[in-house]
Amino acid sequence: MDTLQGLHQLFIRAAQRYPDHTAVVEPGQGRVTYGELARLSDRVRDRLHARGVRAGDRVGIFMRKSIDAVATIYGVLKAGAAYVPVDPSAPVARNAYIMHNCGVKVVVMEQRFEARFCSETGQLGTVPDIFLVDGTGGGIHLHRALDKADAQQQAPATETAISAPQDLAYILYTSGSTGKPKGVMLSHENAVSFVDWCSEVFEPVTSDRFSSHAPFHFDLSILDIHVPLKHGATLVLIAEEVGKDPLRLAPLMAEQQITCWYSAPSILSLLAQYGNLAKQDHSALRLILFAGEVFPVRHLRTLTALLPVPRYFNLYGPTETNVCTFFEVPRPIPESRTVPFPIGRVCSHLKGKVVDEHGCEVQRGREGELSISGRGVMQGYWSLPQQTAGAFLTDNDGTRWYKTGDIVVEAADGNYTYLGRRDRMVKRRGYRVELGEIEAGLYRHALIREAAVVAVPDEDAGIKIKAFLSCREPKRPSMIELKRFCSENLPLYMIPDYFVWCESLPKTSTDKIDYQRLNEMN
Amino acid sequence: MTEEIKTIVKEYILHEFLPGEDPNQLTETTPLITGGVLDSIATLRLVLFLEERFGVALQAHETDREYLDTIAAVAALVHSKKS
Numbered sequence: 001m002d003t004l005q006g007l008h009q010l011f012i013r014a015a016q017r018y019p020d021h022t023a024v025v026e027p028g029q030g031r032v033t034y035g036e037l038a039r040l041s042d043r044v045r046d047r048l049h050a051r052g053v054r055a056g057d058r059v060g061i062f063m064r065k066s067i068d069a070v071a072t073i074y075g076v077l078k079a080g081a082a083y084v085p086v087d088p089s090a091p092v093a094r095n096a097y098i099m100h101n102c103g104v105k106v107v108v109m110e111q112r113f114e115a116r117f118c119s120e121t122g123q124l125g126t127v128p129d130i131f132l133v134d135g136t137g138g139g140i141h142l143h144r145a146l147d148k149a150d151a152q153q154q155a156p157a158t159e160t161a162i163s164a165p166q167d168l169a170y171i172l173y174t175s176g177s178t179g180k181p182k183g184v185m186l187s188h189e190n191a192v193s194f195v196d197w198c199s200e201v202f203e204p205v206t207s208d209r210f211s212s213h214a215p216f217h218f219d220l221s222i223l224d225i226h227v228p229l230k231h232g233a234t235l236v237l238i239a240e241e242v243g244k245d246p247l248r249l250a251p252l253m254a255e256q257q258i259t260c261w262y263s264a265p266s267i268l269s270l271l272a273q274y275g276n277l278a279k280q281d282h283s284a285l286r287l288i289l290f291a292g293e294v295f296p297v298r299h300l301r302t303l304t305a306l307l308p309v310p311r312y313f314n315l316y317g318p319t320e321t322n323v324c325t326f327f328e329v330p331r332p333i334p335e336s337r338t339v340p341f342p343i344g345r346v347c348s349h350l351k352g353k354v355v356d357e358h359g360c361e362v363q364r365g366r367e368g369e370l371s372i373s374g375r376g377v378m379q380g381y382w383s384l385p386q387q388t389a390g391a392f393l394t395d396n397d398g399t400r401w402y403k404t405g406d407i408v409v410e411a412a413d414g415n416y417t418y419l420g421r422r423d424r425m426v427k428r429r430g431y432r433v434e435l436g437e438i439e440a441g442l443y444r445h446a447l448i449r450e451a452a453v454v455a456v457p458d459e460d461a462g463i464k465i466k467a468f469l470s471c472r473e474p475k476r477p478s479m480i481e482l483k484r485f486c487s488e489n490l491p492l493y494m495i496p497d498y499f500v501w502c503e504s505l506p507k508t509s510t511d512k513i514d515y516q517r518l519n520e521m522n
Numbered sequence: 523m524t525e526e527i528k529t530i531v532k533e534y535i536l537h538e539f540l541p542g543e544d545p546n547q548l549t550e551t552t553p554l555i556t557g558g559v560l561d562s563i564a565t566l567r568l569v570l571f572l573e574e575r576f577g578v579a580l581q582a583h584e585t586d587r588e589y590l591d592t593i594a595a596v597a598a599l600v601h602s603k604k605s
Contacts, residue, residue, distance in 0.1 A: 241586065244562035247569070248582040266563075274566065461563065478547040479540050480559060487558030495558045498541070 006163035007191045008077035010230035012038065018232035021206060026067050026237045027252060030138025034232070037071055040139055043146045044075020044108075046155040051129055053105045055080030055161050058171065060099045060107035060128070062117070064088050065216055065237055066136035070225065072108045073216070080161025081105070082168035084183070085216040088113070089240065090491040094181065096120035098173050102183050102382045104128050110136060165189035171382055172219055174319050174432050175494070177424065179440025183382030184319045191222060193349040193375035194322045198227045200348065201313075201326070202260065202287060208233035209256060209284070213243050213263040218431070219319045220291060223262055243267065250275030257284040261310075264430025265295035266462065272303035282307055291315035291323065292430025293462055294340045294418065301333045316343035316418070319432070320378040320391070320402050324350050325370075325416055342415040343408070350374035353401065354410055359393045369422060370408045371401035378402065426455040426463055431493045438465065441490040445482070447472050450505045452513045453496060467496040468518055470504045523604075527576070527597040534571055535593070539564050550594040555587040565590060572596070578603035 011034075015023075019035035032040070053059060059076040061083055063069050069085075076083040084102055086095040088110070096117055099107055106129045109117065114132060121127045133145040149155065163169070169188045176182040198204075210228040212235055214220035228235045236256045242248045243263075250271055253261070268290055271277060288303075288310045295314065304312060312331070317324035327344025346352035353361050354368035362368040371393055377400065380388035393401040405423050408416040424435045435453045442451035450470040455463040471477075477485070479499050486495040506517040528550055536545055539559060554560045560568060569585050572578065578600055589599045 245566065245582075245585055247566075247585065251582075270563070270566065274570070479543040480547050480552055480557065483558035484553070487556070492558070492561060495561065 005192055006077065006161070006167075006188045007169045007195070007226060008074055008160070008163075010192065010195060010226060011074055012078075012160065014230055014232050018206060021232050022234045023229060024067050024070050024235045024237060025209075025256065026138055027239075027256060030067060030140065032067050032071075032139055034229075036139075037067075037074065037229075040071040040142065040146075041074035041078055042157075042160075043155070044072055044142070045078035045160065046158050047131065047146055047149055048075060048079045048081065048106060049158045050153075050155040051106050051131065053079050053081050055163070056167065057081040057105040058084050058102050058168075060104040060109070061085040061216070062088060062095060062099075062107055062109040062113055063133065064110065064136045065212065065240065066141075067139035067237070068133060068136045068142035069216060070235070070237075071139055071142055073225065076108075077163070077169060078160040079158075080163060080167070082170050082185075084171045084173075085221075086173070087215060087217045087491060091489055092116040093120045093489070094491070096124060098181060098183070099128055100124040100126075101180075102171055106131055108133065110134075163188045165192075166379070168379065170222075172217060172319050175425070175434040175437045177434040177436040179437050181437075182384055182387065185379040185382055186322075187379050190322070190376050190378060191226065194222065195226045195230060197323075197347050197349045197376075198223055199230065202227070202289075204228060204231040204233050204260070206232040208259045208286075210235050210260045211253070211258050211262060212237045213261070213267065214430070215240065219322055220262055220264070220430070222322060223289075228260075246270040246273070246275040250277055251280055253285075254280035254282050259284050260287040260289070261285060262289040262291070264292035265290045265300070266293070266429045268303055269296065269299035269460075272299050272306060277303075277306040283309065285310040287311055287313070289313045289315055291317070293427035296459070296462070297333065297337055297340055300329070300341075301335075301337075304329070304331055304333055314341055314343060316416075317372075318402075318404055318406075321350065321372045321376050321404070323347060324352065324372045324376065324404075327415060340418075342411065342417045344415050346372070346416075347376070350376050352416070354408060354416075355393065355401075355403075364410045364412070367407055367409050367419060370404045370406050370416060372404060373399050373401045426465075428463060428465070428493050431491075433465075433494055435465075438467070438490060438494050438496065441486065441494065442467060442469065444489055445477070445485050447477055450502075450513070452505050452515065452518055454515060454518050456519075461497075464497040465494075466498045466500060468500050468502055468505055468521075470502050476501055524597045524601045527600050528593050530575065531568075531572075531593050531596050531600075534575075535559070535568070538567065548593070550597070551592050553591055554593070555591045560590075568596075572600055576600050576604060 015034040015038040023034045023037045025031045133141045135141045171183040173181040212224040312329040314327045315323045325344045407419045458464045506514040
């Protein structure tokens with residue numbers, strides 16, 4: 001393993017070795033070879049440099065998943081900056097907050113977002129420099145934008161940055177309990193140590209075709225993008241609309257001859273139930289990886305029965321560490337198994353221990369919080385020194401352990417089993433959701449006096465989100481009005497399933513909202 | 523015919539995804555997907571309901587939001603499939 005390399009060097013080396021291999025396929029839009037992607041990302045590097053981007057800066061990426069976006073990612077890394085990808089389907093105000101929060105030097109943006117973005121960032125203070133592309137798809141739009149800029153003034157050729165292990169490679173924003181998303185800072189060493197671990201365990205080959213199902217602001221994308229492009233393999237981008245729809249996704253997987261699939265379990269459950277998998281040729285599949293939430297055994301069993309050939313891995317880890325434990329699902333899955341599989345053992349580039357509420361390691365077999373140290377662990381949260389300090393335990397020898405917030409127990413065979421959370425974070429379709437962020441979103445509604453959100457278990461969906469509300473006026477907003485309001489103020493996966501109106505919310509003796517009573521009201 | 527489809531679709535959406543909502547709030551032009559009423563799984567369930575209830579088969583591209591974003595659009599789509 002060679003962690004002195006920057007994340008982009010992995011791709012550069014592969015591009016030198018396999019210039020004619022197909023690097024990225026965007027079904028219906030086009031494809032690029034390694035050589036073409038290397039040249040396109042060089043041009044992005046030069047253009048960003050001409051716009052003033054230097055090593056250590058941040059560059060925002062506000063565009064749909066596409067070849068254009070992949071080339072931009074490598075262009076940013078080659079310029080020595082960290083990329084900050086945002087969810088193009090999230091409210092523009094949230095994305096403007098993110099760009100403003102980490103002080104991006106430039107945002108590479110699709111034109112359709114420009115007006116809203118400028119008005120939102122204008123309210124926050126300064127509008128960052130924007131490099132506009134007129135759309136996305138196949139890399140053509142990015143080419144066009146670069147040509148246009150070069151026609152005005154040619155960007156001088158620059159050197160690709162040699163990044164140090166501790167330099168930031170990307171910042172991924174996750175849900176924050178105070179209502180504002182927080183930026184998880186990951187360095188080149190964090191990324192490369194993880195990618196190298198993937199190489200060791202999944203043994204990618206040049207003929208592999210990896211799926212890219214998760215959006216780029218989601219940390220599953222790190223494996224999706226950087227593992228195949230290190231090995232001369234092909235990355236197949238799956239459009240967001242298709243990725244949600246098992247009726248369209250299953251035939252696409254077969255047609256694209258995907259060999260390595262990676263996603264949250266929820267879409268795999270839907271594929272097993274509605275994808276007509278038995279009717280298509282999925283014989284190319286050799287690996288099915290899932291992460292982000294618990295996979296209900298019932299649906300996993302159905303899936304393994306329909307697709308018996310590939311190996312199945314349960315990967316576990318928060319954005320702060322990326323994957324930190326893994327478990328290969330043994331098969332066949334016996335009917336008697338009803339509880340979910342363990343999250344497994346700690347990956348070889350990391351160390352784990354289970355601690356009690358005082359931070360002391362507990363005996364094997366006792367419950368506690370899983371804590372992780374090693375080269376994959378984040379640098380901290382962007383400009384949140386207190387939250388960063390609170391996220392770690394520090395040993396006497398200076399070793400930093402990231403406290404995952406997940407309560408686990410270690411079995412005699414060394415595998416960890418996930419038991420639950422110690423706070424108010426839940427997982428929905430693989431996304432991290434802080435219930436407090438939903439509450440903060442609801443409080444923005446002029447008529448809402450009080451808001452409290454709880455998660456209730458649901459066999460099919462994993463959880464359902466229920467919001468308890470009280471109103472400032474006798475005439476309460478309708479449920480449709482509330483859903484519409486949420487869709488404008490929160491990412492889609494945070495919109496509550498149910499709204500319950502109360503005269504006022506139940507309180508504890510200290511006049512705080514009584515969540516226990518609310519949970520009992522279910 | 524279309525009116526009948528609209529009534530059935532409206533009842534299904536109210537019952538499945540908006541329990542307790544005042545039926546008058548849901549009109550045939552209420553945005554369903556873009557308005558946050560239907561998420562991706564709810565949209566899939568609606569498609570499966572339409573196929574089963576009306577005996578139609580929707581093509582992959584017909585599950586896009588432009589065909590399913592309002593009760594009026596859903597009814598028009600189902601009607602075009604049945605005739």
